[in-house]
Amino acid sequence: MEPIISAKNITFAYQSYDEKQSRTVLKDISLNIEKGSFVAVLGHNGSGKSTLAKHFNAILLPQGGTVMVEGIDTKDEDRIYDIRQRVGMVFQNPDNQIVATIVEEDVAFALENLGVSPSEIRQRVNDALKAVHMYEYREHAPHQLSGGQKQRVAIAGIIAMRPDCIVLDEPTAMLDPHGRRQVMKTIRMLGETYGITVVLITHYMDEAAKCDRVVVIDEGQIILDGTPKQVFSHVQILKEVGLDVPQATELVYELRKAGYNIPQDIISEEECIEALEKLMEENHVHH
Structure with a gap:
């Protein structure tokens, strides 16, 4: 199956203001994102994860290597519009993405620019707002909403475009736990209901643990790539690059360090409880 996004040997450096120094942020990264997958990209601040995300819909172009989106080279300037229709992007701060003074107008904004017919816009806006549970707020002013609600409006704006893939760059970084x-x-529903491919850039381990695949970036290179169970079993490597692991x-x-025989690929609290109960039974410890 053809991947939806394919990055081959991409390198990227930011120039400093005086042009004398450049800081290489991505070093020869290759990565395929499969259609319909839910992928988390993890890394501490400055690891290159957001820079990588911006390559997926041609906000940034690779200085070396190539990025293909459904077979289109992101360097092809004539196809930039096609690329952005296929890959939507949601940023950390929803205030930077909200452009209108009424929620439903904000969700309709990009569609109007694309020349979608008014009746189709109406339908898509309603569907998108219902999908993120914000339909009852459609006539509200966005600035009166909570951070989590604004972020869901921003996601609705992308859903309305019907992209094949959504890249979310730390979409929960500015939100409280409820948000x-x-x-x-909402993000999980995108894949399950619409079959949208989701790439989630995050530094929250519990969010990454719920994805199908976790890619860990450090200093512009991929150091781990696998299922959450595979990746989080490398506790030592993750700690060395300044990342936590899920609490469980x-x-x-x-416990394993202390000599207890317990599986090392546990990432959820439920699995942890089960393993501890089993351990207690084996050691004849009564509750």
Whole structure:
């Protein structure tokens, strides 16, 4: 199956203001994103994860290597519009993405620019707002909404475009725990309901643990890539690059270090409880 996004040997450096120094942020990265997958890209600040994300819909172009989106080279200037219709992007700060003074007008904004017919716009806006559970706020002013609600409006604006892939660059970084949960639920629904491919850039381990695949970037290179279970079993490597692991994984890691025989690929609290109960039974410990 042809990947939806294919990055081959991409390198990218930011020039400093005086042009004397450049800082290489991506070093020969190759990565395929499969259609319909839910991929988390993890890394601490400055690791290159956001820079990589911006290559996926041609906000940035690789200085070396190529990025293909459904077979289109992102360097092809004539196809930039096609690329952005296929890959939508949601940023960290929803205030930077909201352009209109009424929620439904904001969701309709890009569609109007694309010349979609008014009746089709109406339908898509309603569908998108219902999908993110913001339909009842359609006539509200966006600035009166909470952070989580604004972020869901921003996601609705992208859903209305009907892209094949949505890249979310730390969409929950500015939200409280409740807002984070709401937005994560919405993101998960994109794949399940619409079959949209989701790339989630995050530094929250619990968010990454719920994805199909986790890619860990450090200093512009991919150091781990696999299922959450595979990636989070490398506790030592993750700690060395300044990342945490899910709490359940951390507990299991410490117990294993202390000599307890417990599986190392545990990432959820449920699995952890099950393994601890089993361990207690084996050691004849009564509750």
